[in-house]
Amino acid sequence: MDFSFLQHTYAWHALIAGCCAGVTCALAGVFVVTMHLAFLGVCIAHAAFAGGLMGVWLGFDPLVGALAFSLGVAAMVGPMADRGDITPDASIGILFSLMIGLAFLFIGLVPGSRSEALNLFWGSILTVSRADLAVLIAAAVIMAGGVTLFYKEVQAVLCHRHVAMAVGIPATLVFYGMLFATGLTIAVSLRIIGGLLIYSLIINPAAAAFQLTYSLKRMMLLACLFGVLSCWTGLAASFLWDLPAGASIVIASCIIFAVAAACSPKKRVKAWKRAHTAG
Amino acid sequence: MSYREDVALEGVSLSVGRGEFVGVIGPNGAGKTTLLSVINGLGRLTHGRVHVLGKTPHRRDGYLLRRRVGYVAQVEPVDPRLPISVRESVMVGLYGRLGWLRRPGRSEWARVDAALEQVGMTHLAARPIGHLSGGEYQRVAIARALAQAPEIFLFDEPTASIDPQAQHEILDLIQDIHRRNHATTLYVTHALDTLPRACDRLVLLKGGRLWREGPTAAMLDPALLRALYNGADAPPALRGG
Structure with missing residues (x-):
């Protein structure tokens, strides 16, 4: 195989960007997959997408629009789900449809060439600038640092939210913090991965890791590994066989999930549970 | 006071002394769980005052x-695939006391192991929490509360939805914990056959109001209970340690 592409700066930028996005998206994925809120990740991804497109339409940095929309949706979904007036599924679904509607509205309103708007669809990991890299590295450090510092609070809220509240952990604050971290991750990764593909990088590595372990720490490490592996494998396939990078990354993450699901020790756990927990 | 949007308790005035074991009984919807949620500050107080250990639980720092x-x-119900072990789950009870940024050390893990031993779950410490039976899960929940070393124990129908043998063992365990720790204990149940005999006093709730309260023996008068449950439940036979 010809690995001469590694001589180019853009290839190294793409690999570093893939590593950072792989880690941050995977950790955000652990939040939403463990809490069974995978659709929330999809909803925030589309919000970031709509916000980015609004930036393109109005002529400001799409990152700012993506941040505003994804954090705004994260701020709305938490209280809506907690109040219980509308079921979380329904509230997330309504916001999701609104974000899709806004995204297509903004695309329609973009004057002239729509190449920048389409870049937000597919992402452009092969044209990552130094400034983009700095933002991605900062996001990865904030996310990994935050999870390390507040691991016990994150673990309590992910696995036992009601217990966490009852033992005096500010569980609602931690929950909203995780939603905000997810929004931030999606917004900063949007430009390189793309609005249509980013939620795959959030859900698939975390879902694959979830299949393989009963330890949250190990799940986080595995998810990060799978996230980076998806990005690097996808990039290698893109460089070697001239395939679209974003699509290759997503397909790599799906293959990793399929292998993990096939090897999962949890496959038969529900049947085991039924047989052993009659008491 | 209210639970979610419905006003669930009205005109309740109740005082519980340090070290008391108080049973709270009443039919479904009487406001028993709401009473506990008001004591630990998770329920919303629309009127009145609550003082717990000299503090007000409904402030921001509740x-x-x-x-x-x-x-x-x-x-x-717990997802059987949840990535947390029994030992880690018990440790969650200590996380609140540890506060931000402090990690559990050797002494905290020793407390967790002691709590697991007290509830007879040491042999399942490494098992995923979702792989336990109902009775085992409740033992872990009790171990979590024990590890927390609380000054008040609140038990909200801890024997509901588990088999009679496990119910009996959980009741014995709760009474043993009260004997050893002398902590103030409130125990809620709607099923009178799962009422611990160790209760010093019974509070009878009906329709969101405190209907009667008094010594356990007096409150278990069959006529009183028939009136409490509107004849829906047969008068109880006390059981437990």
């Missing part, structure tokens, strides 16, 4: 008080 109150809810 979570600080919850660190001193052990709460055991009824068995709830």
Whole structure:
């Protein structure tokens, strides 16, 4: 195989960007997959997408629009789900449809060439600038640092939210913090991965890791590994066989999930549970 | 006071002394769970005052008080694939007291192991929490509250949805914990056959109001109970340690 592409700066930028996005998206994925809120990740991804497109339409940095929309949706979904007036599924679904509607509205309103708007669809990991890299590295450090510092609070809220509240952990604050971290991750990764593909990088590595372990720490490490592996494998396939990078990354993450699901020790756990927990 | 949007308790005036074991009984919808949620500050207080350990639980800093109150809810469905072990799950009880940025050390793990031993779950410490039976899950919940070393224990129907043998063992365990720790204990149940005999006093709730309260023996008068339950439940036969 010809690995001469590694001589180019853009290839190294793409690999570093893939590593950072792989880690941050995977950790955000652990939040939403463990809490069974995978659709929330999809909803925030589309919000970031709509916000980015609004930036393109109005002529400001799409990152700012993506941040505003994804954090705004994260701020709305938490209280809506907690109040219980509308079921979380329904509230997330309504916001999701609104974000899709806004995204297509903004695309329609973009004057002239729509190449920048389409870049937000597919992402452009092969044209990552130094400034983009700095933002991605900062996001990865904030996310990994935050999870390390507040691991016990994150673990309590992910696995036992009601217990966490009852033992005096500010569980609602931690929950909203995780939603905000997810929004931030999606917004900063949007430009390189793309609005249509980013939620795959959030859900698939975390879902694959979830299949393989009963330890949250190990799940986080595995998810990060799978996230980076998806990005690097996808990039290698893109460089070697001239395939679209974003699509290759997503397909790599799906293959990793399929292998993990096939090897999962949890496959038969529900049947085991039924047989052993009659008491 | 209200639970979610419905006003669930009205005109309740109740005082519980340090070290008392108080049973709270009443039919479904009487406001028993709401009473506990008001004590630990998770329920919303629309009128009136609540003082717990000299503090007001419904302020913004109510979570600080919850660190001193052990709460055991009824068995709830747990995802069997949840990535947390029994030992880690018990440690969650100590997280509130540890506060931000402090990690559990050797002494905290020793407390967790001691709590698991007290409830007879040491042999399942490494098992995923979702792989337990209802009775085992409740033992872990009790161990979590024990590890928290609370000044008040709140038990909310801890024997609901588990088999009679496990119910009997959980009741014995709760009474043993009260004997050893002398912590103030409130025990809620709607099923009178799962009422611990160790209760010093019974509070009878009906329709969101405190209907009667008094010594356990007096409150278990069959005529009184028939009136409490509107004849829906047969008068009880006390059981437990």
